[in-house]
Amino acid sequence: MTDQTLYPVPERWAERAYIDADRYAEWYRKSLDDPDGFWGEQADRLDWIRRFTKVKNTSFAYPDITIKWFEDGTLNVSANCIDRHLADRAEQTAIIFEPDSPDETPRHITYRELHDQVSRLANVLKERGVRRGDRVTIYLPMIPEAAFAMLACARIGATHSVVFGGFSPDSLAGRIEDCRSTFLITADEGLRGGKPVPLKANADKAVERAAAEGVNVKSVLVVRRTGGTVEMKEGRDLWFHEEVARASADCPPVEMGAEDPLFILYTSGSTGKPKGVLHTTGGYLLYAAMTHRIVFDYHDGNVYWCAADVGWVTGHSYVVYGPLANGATTLMFEGVPNWPTPARIWEVVDRHGVNTLYTAPTAIRSLMGAGNDYVQQTSRKSLRLLGTVGEPINPEAWHWYHHVVGEDRCPIMDTWWQTETGGHMITPLPGATALKPGSATLPFFGIRPVLVDGEGHALEGAGDGNLCIADSWPGQMRTVYGDHKRFVETYFALYKGKYFTGDGCRRDADGYYWITGRVDDVLNVSGHRLGTAEVESSLVAHPKVSEAAVVGYPHDLKGQGIYCYVTLMEGEEPSDELKKELRDWVRRDIGPIASPDQIQFSPGLPKTRSGKIMRRILRKIAEDDYSNLGDTSTLADPGVVDNLVGNRQNRR
Ligand code: 6R9
Numbered sequence: 261m262t263d264q265t266l267y268p269v270p271e272r273w274a275e276r277a278y279i280d281a282d283r284y285a286e287w288y289r290k291s292l293d294d295p296d297g298f299w300g301e302q303a304d305r306l307d308w309i310r311r312f313t314k315v316k317n318t319s320f321a322y323p324d325i326t327i328k329w330f331e332d333g334t335l336n337v338s339a340n341c342i343d344r345h346l347a348d349r350a351e352q353t354a355i356i357f358e359p360d361s362p363d364e365t366p367r368h369i370t371y372r373e374l375h376d377q378v379s380r381l382a383n384v385l386k387e388r389g390v391r392r393g394d395r396v397t398i399y400l401p402m403i404p405e406a407a408f409a410m411l412a413c414a415r416i417g418a419t420h421s422v423v424f425g426g427f428s429p430d431s432l433a434g435r436i437e438d439c440r441s442t443f444l445i446t447a448d449e450g451l452r453g454g455k456p457v458p459l460k461a462n463a464d465k466a467v468e469r470a471a472a473e474g475v476n477v478k479s480v481l482v483v484r485r486t487g488g489t490v491e492m493k494e495g496r497d498l499w500f501h502e503e504v505a506r507a508s509a510d511c512p513p514v515e516m517g518a519e520d521p522l523f524i525l526y527t528s529g530s531t532g533k534p535k536g537v538l539h540t541t542g543g544y545l546l547y548a549a550m551t552h553r554i555v556f557d558y559h560d561g562n563v564y565w566c567a568a569d570v571g572w573v574t575g576h577s578y579v580v581y582g583p584l585a586n587g588a589t590t591l592m593f594e595g596v597p598n599w600p601t602p603a604r605i606w607e608v609v610d611r612h613g614v615n616t617l618y619t620a621p622t623a624i625r626s627l628m629g630a631g632n633d634y635v636q637q638t639s640r641k642s643l644r645l646l647g648t649v650g651e652p653i654n655p656e657a658w659h660w661y662h663h664v665v666g667e668d669r670c671p672i673m674d675t676w677w678q679t680e681t682g683g684h685m686i687t688p689l690p691g692a693t694a695l696k697p698g699s700a701t702l703p704f705f706g707i708r709p710v711l712v713d714g715e716g717h718a719l720e721g722a723g724d725g726n727l728c729i730a731d732s733w734p735g736q737m738r739t740v741y742g743d744h745k746r747f748v749e750t751y752f753a754l755y756k757g758k759y760f761t762g763d764g765c766r767r768d769a770d771g772y773y774w775i776t777g778r779v780d781d782v783l784n785v786s787g788h789r790l791g792t793a794e795v796e797s798s799l800v801a802h803p804k805v806s807e808a809a810v811v812g813y814p815h816d817l818k819g820q821g822i823y824c825y826v827t828l829m830e831g832e833e834p835s836d837e838l839k840k841e842l843r844d845w846v847r848r849d850i851g852p853i854a855s856p857d858q859i860q861f862s863p864g865l866p867k868t869r870s871g872k873i874m875r876r877i878l879r880k881i882a883e884d885d886y887s888n889l890g891d892t893s894t895l896a897d898p899g900v901v902d903n904l905v906g907n908r909q910n911r912r
Contacts, residue, residue: 264696264768265696265697266694266695266696267662267671267694267695267696267697268694269281269671269690269691269692269693269694270669270671273557273671273690273691274691274692275691276557276691277557277689277690277691277692278553278554278557278691279554279557279689279691279692280691280692281691281692281693283692284689284692284693284702287705288703288705291705291706292706292708295315295316295706295731296315296316298705298706299315299316299329299546299706299734300315302546302550302705303315303330303333303542303546305546305549305550305553305585306335306340306542306545306546306549306585307335307339307340307344308333308334308335309334309335309336309515310332310333310334310515311333312330312331312332312333312518312542313332314330314331314332315329315330316328316329316732317329317331318731318732320730320731320732320752320757320758320759321756321757322748322752322753322756322757323748323752323753325747325748325752327732327736327738328519329518329519329542329543329546329732329734330518330519330542330543330546330734331517331518331519332517332518333517333518333542334515334516334517334518335515335516335518335541335542335545336414336415336513336514336515336516337411337414337415337516337522337541337545337581337585338378338382338411338412338414338415338513339415339513340545340549340585341411341414341580341581341584341585342354342371342374342375342378342411342584343375343513345371345587346371346372346375348587349371349587350370350371350372350375351370351371351372352370352371352587352589353368353369353370353589354369354370354371354373354374354584354588354589354590355367355368355369355374355404355407355589355590355591355592356368356369356563356589356590356591356592356612357369357403357404357591357592357594358591358592358593358594358595358608358611358612359451359594359595360451360452360453360454360594360595360596360599361451361454361595361600362600362604362607366611366612367404369404371587374407374408374411374584376509377404377408377504378408378411378412378415378511379412379415379508379509379510379511380504380505380507380508380509380511381408381409381412381500381504381507382412382413382415382416382511383507383508383509383510383511384412384481384503384504384507385412385413385416385418385443386416386511387507388443388478388479388481388498389443389478389479390413390416390418390443391416391418392416392417392418392514393417393418393419393520393521394418394419394441394442394443395418395419395420395421395439395440395441395442395443395524396409396413396418396419396420396421396441396443396444396445397420397421397422397423397432397435397436397439397441397443397444397445397477398410398413398420398421398422398423398444398445398446399422399423399425399427399432399444399445399446399459399462399463399466400422400425400445400446400447400450400459400483400570401425401447401450401451401452401457401459401485401594402425402569402570402575402592402593402594403447403483403485403592403594404592405445405447405483405500406422406570406592407570407579407580407584407592409445410422410523410570410576410580410581411580411584413523414522414541415511415513415514416511416514417514417516417520418443419439419521419522419523419524420522420523420524421435421439421441421523421524421525421526421536422523422525422570422571422575422576423435423526423571424569424571424572424851425450425457425459425569425571426457426569426571426851426852426853427571427850427851428462428847428848428849428850428851429462429463429465429466429469430466430469430849430850431849431850431851432462432463432466433465433466433467433469433470433473434533434534435526435534435536436466436467436470436475436477437470437473437475438526438533438536438741438742439524439536439741439742440475441475441477442475442476442477442478442479443477443478443479443481444463444467444477444479444480444481445480445481445483445500446459446460446463446480446481446482446483447459447460447482447483447484447485447486448460448482448483448484448485448486448487448488448490449485449486449488449490450485450594451485451486451594451595452594452595452596452599453595453596453598453599454599454600456486456488458488460482460490460491461490461491463480464491464493467480477496478496479496479497479498480493480496480497480498481498481499481500481503482497482498482499482500483500483501484499484500484501516541517541517542518540518541518542518543519540519541519542519543519738520540520541521538521539521540521541522539522540522541522544522545523538523539523576524536524537524538524539524741525537525539525572525573525576525679527573527679527680527789528782528783528789528790528791528794529750529780529782529791530762530780530781530782530791530792530793531781531791531793532791532793533794534791534794535740535741535743535746535747535750536740536741536742536743537573537679537680537737537740537741538737538738538739538740538741539682539735539737539738540738542734543682543733543734543735543736544581544682544683544734544735545581545585546734546735547682547683547733547734547735548576548577548578548581548582548585548682548683548735549581549582549585549586550683550705551577551582551683551684551687551704551735552577552578552582552583552585552586552588552683553582553586554689555647555673555675555684555687555688555689555690555704556616556618556645556647556673556690557645557689557690557691558583558586558588558616560587561589562588562589562615562616562644563589563591563612563613563614563615563616563642564583564588564589564590564591564614564615564616564618565590565591565593565608565609565612565614565616565617565618566578566579566583566590566591566618566619566647567593567597567605567617567618567619567620567623568618568619568620568649568650570592572679572788573678573679573682574618574649574650577682577683577735578618579592582683591608591612591614593608597619597623597626597627598626598627598630601634602626602627602630602631602634603634603635603637603638605617605619605623605627606634606635606637606638606640606665607638609638609640609642609643610638610639610640610642613642614642614643615642615643615644615645616643616644616645616646616647617643617645617646617647618646618647618648618649618673618675619647619648619649620648620649620650620651620786620787621648621650621651621652621653621654621657621787621819622650622651622786622787622817622818622819624648624653624657624660624661624665625654625657625816625817626817628656628657628660628661628664629817632664635664635665636664640665640666640667643665643666643669643670644669644670645670645671645673645690646661646662646665646666646670646671646672646673647672647673647674647675648661648672648673648674648675649674649675649676649677649787650784650787650788651777651784651787651819651820652698652774652775652776652777652819653674653697653698654698655697655698658672658674658697658698659697662697671688671690671695672688672695672697673687673688673689673690674687674688674695674698674699674700674701675687675700676700676763676773676775678761678762679737679789680736680737680751680761681733681735681736681737682734682735682736682737683704683735684704685703685704685707685709685729685733686700686701686702686703686704686707686709686773686775687700687701687702687704688700688701688702696772698774699768699772699773699774700773700774700775701772701773702771702772702773703773704733706731706733706734707729707733708729708730708731709727709728709729709730709765709767709773710727710728710729710730710758711723711724711725711726711727711728711765711766711767712725712726712728712755712758713725713726714726716754716755716756719767721767721769722766722767722768722769723766723767724764724765724766724776725764725765725766726755726760726761726763726764726765726779727760727761727763727764727765727773727775728755728758728759728760728761729758729759729761730757730758730759732759736759762778762779762780762782763775763776763777763778763779764776764777764778764779777820781793781875783795783810783812783820783822784812784819784820785812785815785818785819785820785821785822785853785854786817786818786819786853787819788853790822790850790853790854792809792810792811792812792875794850794854795808795810795822795824795846795850795854795856796808796809796810798845798846798849798850798854799824799826799842799845799846801849802841802842802845803829804828804829804832804838805826805827805828805829805842806827806828806829806830807826807827807865808824808825808826808827809824809825809865809873809875809878810822810823810824810825810856811823811825811875811878811879811882812879812882813857813858813879813882813883814883815857818857821857821858822854822855822856822857822858823856823857823858823860823878823882824842824856824858824859824860825860825862825865825878825904826842826859826860826861826862827861827862827863827864827865828861834861839859842856842859843855843856843859858882860904860907860908861907862900862903862904862907863900863903864897864900864903865878865900866878866892866895866897866900866901866904867895867896867897867900868895868896869895869896871896874892874895876890877889877890877892877901878904881901881904881905881908884908886905889901
């Protein structure tokens with residue numbers, strides 16, 4: 261049963277917020293009835309070099325998908341995030357950097373300093389041969405240099421591809437190869453929970469592997485973070501601080517077309533390798549800025565903290581681009597929530613007077629598990645608004661976040677969106693939307709959600725279905741980098757005329773949306789997306805493994821855990837050591853986030869006669885639900901299922 265308690269909009273929010281309930285209704289109607297008029301006005305949130313004459317040029321008619329916004333307009337993203345603020349807020353803090361260790365001093369970077377750093381770095385990139393349209397890979401920890409690097413690329417029209425620092429050398433190599441990137445920005449080491457992460461050593465391996473595939477990284481720019489010893493390759497590796505100190509601080513922003521690429525961000529899909537999601541300049545920035553402003557009701561002087569890593573889309577839109585486009589003070593946190601103690605997040609809130617905190621349900625659940633004392637030993641009186649993102653939030657965690665963390669005074673914005681959507685899609689607005697714990701509530705301006713059944717028929721009123729979006733919005737991804745066909749087939753082929761999100765969803769009698777989770781083979785582990793196919797291909801690459809099938813199962817802390825069914829090569833014996841070996845193998849291959857939670861050795865896997873693995877059955881067994889395994893008679897060997905169930909139950 262879901263929690264249907266309604267939390268009305270607090271009066272003070274309805275009064276002071278940019279958007280109240282009446283304005284939401286009015287703007288929402290206008291955004292659907294007259295998208296050109298609506299978005300044309302909203303586009304004034306940005307500074308354009310040349311104002312567009314055309315607003316929306318989009319079509320979801322399969323297979324000729326067109327997505328263009330403000331197509332004849334020009335602008336520069338870094339000028340919008342930095343230069344235009346210099347007149348009134350040069351001395352205001354743009355970025356607060358809170359290091360991994362509470363004993364290290366935080367840094368405050370003003371808009372003037374940001375301008376200086378980004379301009380110098382942009383000049384370094386130019387001097388080292390980076391041109392407009394070139395791809396630059398960024399493999400950095402959560403340090404301000406990550407934001408500098410993104411903005412420096414934007415300043416000169418290079419396309420960045422940020423790779424999460426937790427990814428392995430192989431994952432990094434794959435991403436470098438896919439976009440044929442010849443410039444890499446990394447650090448000597450990262451720091452997380454007091455432990456060093458060997459980023460430069462990983463980067464060296466990745467560069468070597470990419471070279472073997474014919475992609476030559478010419479320069480590696482290395483930020484000195486820990487001072488740990490690293491090898492610097494003559495003629496290829498450069499120290500960030502030396503280059504930046506030498507470079508000129510004058511670098512005029514390049515005039516970019518609204519539809520020119522801004523960044524590529526790799527994300528997992530249900531099949532094959534991660535896809536390079538491509539976002540462009542004008543529509544993306546407008547959407548990130550507008551949602552940040554309105555959903556978090558950001559006002560001048562507020563201190564805003566999104567705890568996501570810049571390696572994920574949430575870090576792109578809501579640590580860097582949205583807040584900086586709005587002239588905000590955005591906090592970057594290098595560390596982890598439970599180190600040195602589970603009070604860390606709340607201590608950081610107090611230390612910097614944070615007003616808005618935006619984090620993932622998995623972090624909330626783990627801090628809830630640590631007990632209320634850690635929270636209650638801090639003040640948190642600065643907090644006004646809370647947010648969540650990444651996965652459905654269970655009502656228990658919602659209530660804890662609301663009551664214990666926010667002391668019943670902070671509305672919770674449960675924001676549903678995706679790497680592909682660029683920004684919030686279904687979300688409450690603090691001055692407009694009554695909340696229901698666990699519901700992402702109502703669509704943002706311009707968003708038309710549609711629930712469809714298996715045949716693609718749209719459902720009216722309350723009901724359950726697959727979540728599609730009927731029309732384009734400015735923040736939408738434009739293509740899969742280098743593979744437009746994959747873009748069209750992945751998102752537009754199944755339900756013609758609509759963008760398919762991959763999520764299941766219920767609409768209740770009040771028109772509220774409740775995301776029920778992925779309906780495809782994408783896992784959501786601690787809010788991180790992972791394809792079952794990626795983990796499977798890693799497992800079968802192990803010499804002792806002949807076959808593998810991977811499914812998700814409910815996990816108290818992570819939301820979903822990774823359950824692996826593994827068939828060994830003839831003559832190999834199952835053992836606990838081998839389980840550990842396989843776990844380490846996958847960690848090394850993809851990264852720690854892909855570490856299997858459970859491995860079950862199984863002599864056979866349930867397959868249809870045409871050889872398809874029946875994941876539905878594997879999911880049920882992983883969930884310990886044997887009641888309704890469905891029709892197994894179509895299986896090539898129905899005995900396999902009894903065997904799997906027997907093995908699973910024996911281990912309990
Ligand atoms: C922003 C981000 C996207 C997938 C998405 C859905 C899940 C995200 C959610 C949520 C329920 C929310 N998801 N926010 N589910 N409620 N508020 O997380 O992007 O990494 O691409 O993941 O995450 O399943 O399809 P991304």
